[in-house]
Amino acid sequence: MKAAVSLSKRMTKAFAAMTLAASLAGCASAPRSPQSASGAREVKVMIVTMFAPEGKAWLDRLGPWDAIDVAGLSPDYPQVHCNRDDVCVVTTGMGHTNAAASMMALAFSDRFDLRSTYFLIAGIAGIDPAQGTVGSAAWAKYLVDFGPQWELDAREKPARWPSGFTGINTKSPNEKPPLDYRTEVFALDATLADTAYALSRNVTLSDSDAAKAARARFKYSPANQPPKVIQCDTLAGDTWWSGKFIGERARAWTRLLTDGRGVYCTTQQEDNATYEALRRAASVRRVDVSRVAVLRAGSDFDRP
Template sequence: MLTRTFSVVPALMLAACAAVSPLSANADDGDSFAQGDSSHGRHVKVMIISMFAPEGQVWLDHLGPWEKITVAGLSPDYPTISCNKQDICVMTTGMGHANAATSTMALTFSPRFDLRHTYFMVAGIAGIDPQQGTLGSAAWAKWLVDFGIQWELDGREIPPGWTTGYLGINTTSPTQKPPLDYRTEVFQLNTKLADAAFALSRNVTLEDNAQAQAARAKFSYAPANQSPKVIQCDTLAGDTWWSGTDLGQRARDWTKILTDGKGVYCTTQQEDNATYEALKRAASVNRVDLNRVAVLRSGSDFDRPYDGQTSADNLLNYAAQGGFSIAVDNLYRAGNPLVQDIVTHWSEWRDGVPRR
């Protein structure tokens, strides 16, 4: 189940626009903070990729002042990149596969930035599997799996013996691994970077609230009914929002199929395979380094109902779970240790993830 709390977006989008320092309001040339070889654009140590305003705003609130840099081709809702004096930048792509891919491509092929040594951190909220995490949990992924690239039969007409109407494209059963003809069905991230990010953040105290605690208590098992923690497990992308026990089981199974049993599904969102493919295209011409991509997703709602709840109620009333605000806050709490370690110890990180 994917989640965005649209009722809060307009106000937060206005706040995001107002949060930038006045000194940066007209800094369209992107040069006032930049150092190094200007022929390659502004050097960036960490690029934080958010998908909609609240996800980006949590970084803008903590790490300013900011300089705004206009980049051609970004979403008209988020036409600028915000950068600070630590060479940390924040972009917002817009939601869904199409926005994520096109905005990321616009960034990576813009002459305004030198991203050859940049670490990218995708940081966004997501639905979460109650067997792997809970509301507010922050999960570092090692695998990105696309849930949308499948064949689908009407669930009321599935063949006898099948447990789902989903199967891989050009396969003959739900358990068969597809030939991966799209080349974007599954990606493996740099495990060394994922492990470093987890090690830096695993002991962070995450934000929580009473509403989320009450929602957790309706589950009879852990970790759904426990406090949020920083965890490691994998993420599933698809533009269709969903909720349900059977769909959730398909998400688990599909992740296992595409990763040859190595991945563990825990979060569901819309964008990450599209974002990664755009970075991959840029890496093919040496504009970015794919070994420097990390993905952090925090649980804002459960992807399936608790015992006695309907899937419809879980989906339609997801905001009542109380996970949205803590999930956004925990992107910063869990992600910032990695961000600060990179920029503070740049001599160790410049040539790749350090051995420690």
């Protein structure tokens, strides 16, 4: 992912209204008190963003806001913002470490009751030109971590290997590794993902001259077509990468870890870490991970 900030602002603005509408439509419930018996604020939707331009797309449109200090959040983003409809926005900071630490702080804070909250993880990402284009917004069913692999210097790899990557404790790149980390791949709730996609698939996304120029160099679809809402899966890893051969490994790794069910299309840094923090909270019934949706919008292509 090599997102330019100016492009990211346009991207997040384009899908902000659509994603919230889809999320709230899927979250309809009976009216309830804004506070639980413990005094914690009950949250209907928690929008999870990773850096300031992603958060700004929501904060500029859905206020007015209450700014709530939460101990343990990133020092750059120490507050959660909640509006009168109990829709809240948190910004975690970028990368695996910031995402995990901030989400643990949020999930275990006594300021909020998150047991019935829907979480929308919404941000930008690099995109595979075989699946989408700049501006496409992709709902994921699978979260795959690109990090837990062995990597040989590509100049020293076996000649038969397509890249220097292979799964940990495997003998070849095509062998599925034992999932010893227990965070290598997550399946999101399919019903929620399908509902979000169905509600938003016909939304016309905004386009721009910059996006048109970015896709004009591709000779094939969907890379050279206008952006649209799609459904395909997302790959997390703190290393920002670009290139055909790493991109091919991203596709193969996603297929391998999902037993052929997943289709790689976006690359970002945080989502497996964010989800694992929520999963830890779910283990003590502080959140419900069947209420987690992930939407990533293409800010740039993952290969030249």
